[in-house]
Amino acid sequence: MNNVWKLCLGTPDPLSSLLALSGATLDPSRLSGGACPLAAARIETERVRDRFVLRIPLSAGERLYGLGLSFEKMRVDYAARHLRCDHYAGRDTGRTHAPVPFYVSDAGYGVFVDTAEVASFYMGGTVRTDALNPPPELNRGRDDNWSCNQRAEFVEVSHIRADERAARDELAAFERHGLKIDVLGLEPGWQSGSYPCTFEWDRARFADPAQFVRDMAGQGVRVNLWENMYVSRSARIYRDLLPYCGSHQVWGGAVPDFTLEAAREIVLRQHREDHIGVSGYKIDECDGYDQWLWPDHARFPSGASATAIRNVYGARLQRMFYDDFRARGKRTYGLVRASNAGAASLPFCLYNDCYSFGQYLTGMATAGFCGCLWVPEIRDASSAEEWVRRFQLGALSPMLMLNAWANGAKPWQYPEVESIIADTIRLRRALLPYLYTAFYRYHSEGIPPFRAPVMDDPTLTGREDASSGALDGTANPYELRAARDVTDQFLIGDALMAAPMLPGQTEREVVLPRGVWHDFYTGEALRGTVRYACPLERIPLFVKSGGIIPLLREDGTLEARCYGERGETTLYDDDGETFAFERGEYALIRLAFSRPPESAPQSDVEITAHNFETAYKRVTFVPVG
């Protein structure tokens, strides 16, 4: 393919190839040709004992991003990461839900290492003793420049121990509060046994599961089922599955080796028989901690290593469920706790337990670098204000999800902010046509719908914070230079940027990418770095000059909010349910406006429909500002 170069070290093991999992849908013709930006002659390889070493040239001042889903930092230059699928324990170490062995440089290239094995990345901090151009030697006692670092998308509600009646009551309560739910997620207790799992309905709670799922569908609500893949001895499939399981249990359950077709087929057949009408899964606990999962020395019947199986377990499961839905002509959209490179094109969102607001927000910025959709779920809050801020963040993520299984939290639990929460959910719904188009671009062109601003504007690397590199005997004894990332803002689709307020904030700094941007609410033109204040009910949102943000009104018409002097955009629409779009059944709706200072405003809608009739026909253009 144009612009893709490949280098093989040794004989690749097909069982640990991440690309083998991939079903990417990118159009290769969109990649134009060019010369390799890395001088091939300067790439070195070496074998040291049982390790393969690959040395890739790095220029002074290059900025590097990626190496998996991160929650603390975005830049990885100087970092050392041992990529290993893990629960994430609050620190960016390489142990994460999506340990994707891929990084990208602001010099205009990316490097992907196609291995599921635990790989170590030393990102320019290791200097060889025989280096041709070693960094200058400084004297800590005299040079103030000394530093130790040298160069080299839906609303979803979940619940536990609820039966069918409780689930219906829950839904009715949401309706009374004027809130629409798209997906109802059932947590472990829907099963006859869980932790370890049976994957079978608990008939005492759900007497007629198929009828229950149909009734929900009648109300426009899809059903999602929680699972982890550790199989109970009382599961119907246990005996058949056991020969295809690993040497060690997880939480009392057998661990299927899903590298094997036979294991996948046994599980899928039972799922198809028992889960009629179910729209998707939440695949939990396939990440780590070490003390929960199988040990590194576990054996699996496929012969693949325990470490490689761990690094692809979540990705392999995404592939398995997606392929099964696809074979039945149905789309799915699920949740998963682990992913990797081969799964970037699969419709699953990542989530975790850390619940740090700041880290959840950072995940929105970093996920695009590793081909992941990251969902900052909503569980609880210590104040009404935090409750609002968490809903605002969730509303601007790939999936607005309330995870209330443990505490039964309700959106209206803080009455004083109930109307703000309801408005936040309405804004999310109004943005669906815009988000759907952003996902279409992700599918067809690979542009992440949610991504760091630096992806669109490489100069936007944040303020260098002089004080953060200063010596502090307690907090910074090594005078670590802290090149600040802009980790608390993210782009959504082509024209929108969010800079959410953290709990406790009433104003914040916003770093705008180059060019003119507008306040989403007032249309005020802004540039550069600004202080931004807004009341609790607003999320700081900014629109690129020339941008059109279509909002879906409750009467089914579109309000096209226009910013700046002129602009155009194209919305994508299809049936939302099947793969008919692959046979060309979809519609493109081109929206354009201009309002030059001295002339009358003009606007235009042009619909190109391909065997699909879009509902987005009535558009009202609203110039903002």
Place this chain on the structure above:
Amino acid sequence: MNNVWKLCLGTPDPLSSLLALSGATLDPSRLSGGACPLAAARIETERVRDRFVLRIPLSAGERLYGLGLSFEKMRVDYAARHLRCDHYAGRDTGRTHAPVPFYVSDAGYGVFVDTAEVASFYMGGTVRTDALNPPPELNRGRDDNWSCNQRAEFVEVSHIRADERAARDELAAFERHGLKIDVLGLEPGWQSGSYPCTFEWDRARFADPAQFVRDMAGQGVRVNLWENMYVSRSARIYRDLLPYCGSHQVWGGAVPDFTLEAAREIVLRQHREDHIGVSGYKIDECDGYDQWLWPDHARFPSGASATAIRNVYGARLQRMFYDDFRARGKRTYGLVRASNAGAASLPFCLYNDCYSFGQYLTGMATAGFCGCLWVPEIRDASSAEEWVRRFQLGALSPMLMLNAWANGAKPWQYPEVESIIADTIRLRRALLPYLYTAFYRYHSEGIPPFRAPVMDDPTLTGREDASSGALDGTANPYELRAARDVTDQFLIGDALMAAPMLPGQTEREVVLPRGVWHDFYTGEALRGTVRYACPLERIPLFVKSGGIIPLLREDGTLEARCYGERGETTLYDDDGETFAFERGEYALIRLAFSRPPESAPQSDVEITAHNFETAYKRVTFVPVG
């Protein structure tokens, strides 16, 4: 040796043997014989790909401790740890300054794995699919019992960018405040170049180093020099040392392979020539982080692996410096940032940067399990109260050290608590004979002078906190059972227990080991778990009934504080400078008292001197309470 059993897997690599580093001084006759507490027949071994697997039987309810210096928890049952020498990043993961591959069970045995390689320990959380007695399967949806877990003495002051005059002025200031310093530590700037290091004096700052060191000695102050072992190109020894260095630099310096005699000899020769009269070293930054140290694929001239070299780097350096001092008949007492099993008998204390009061306190309890002396250094505080609490903790540790190189902090920097700090330092001095004896027992019998109370009373495992195992969707979504450790108390010597107050506390819970204990200050008899309140100037200290705590008064006499009805103890004394004690030149001072309720108090001193005249001849017995 009695009570020691050995099992070999494959062919051990002498370069990565930790025991090869050891110079243990234990008297083997003190180990009485017995049967192996582990059924050898149940120990299993297996080779899985490139891993050796060792399976050691574990009984239900066994409590395990150890696996290196820890700062969060003490018990390691259910834990997974990958032992790797590292800077410690705030979490107990196995990455620590002393990744000692040893654990001990309350069933009465310990297991030591003699390897410097990164070894993975799965401490009873991995259940094989073919287990004979797997844990019972519970249903999370119905069973409330479900849980995811099925199962260094001196006062030392340091300073940066100071010259000889500044060092003398500093000392004078301490004298003006009535404070006696035993060791003056010079931080990097004493060298002509540092980070990387030259190991040579900066003659602009120290015109006549030998004279400076002699002058200090004249004032009773020893000099300690800060070093890390990454060698500057401008070091005199650079050229000679380079052939014995690894393939990668650290912080711009070459990394000597100290596995090689030649590398050690070059460095030691230069040190002996240049550092005349110096009493010891602070060996910094030999631990990690990955992004600072050599990569795992680095090559070293000895052929040992980069990972093994890293795990023993600190231990190897301790051995090197100790052997050199010993060859000259001089004792040393130093600081180091990394250690391992072979170094338990070497006179070095560990320290780090984390500066969490709670974690520093936990280190006092856990260090004994891994054969380390842990020093909670004092740098700074956000309040006078915290300043006092930090001095109190430091005063009861292996080394009372003020690390003021970055901020020039002084003990008297909070005038309102200056007298409390001075009294704290005086208490430390008064305890020296007691501490010295505790160190003698460490040397001769292997009993850690500072250790967790559970070491002496295995029933003391802390309160099981019911609430900590309860479901909390945000803080504890997995209903993790948290068997609480008593990590905030520690034993000192034979008869003393400290339960330091944390900043902000005015009272706390104290869990006393079995039997009767007494309040150090009042003699009040206490038992079991008590609430303890005391003013800022007091450290909660408890004495075992029958205990005698000798305090050295400023007039040189001993005040023997006696607790309970009767007791005896034996103090050890020697010249404190040389190895003459190995030739029998030392004194034992036996102290005994009795004060039965109806009889007159009696006390007795019996001195056994072996070619050494002790100063502890005048003893005043003081019954307390």
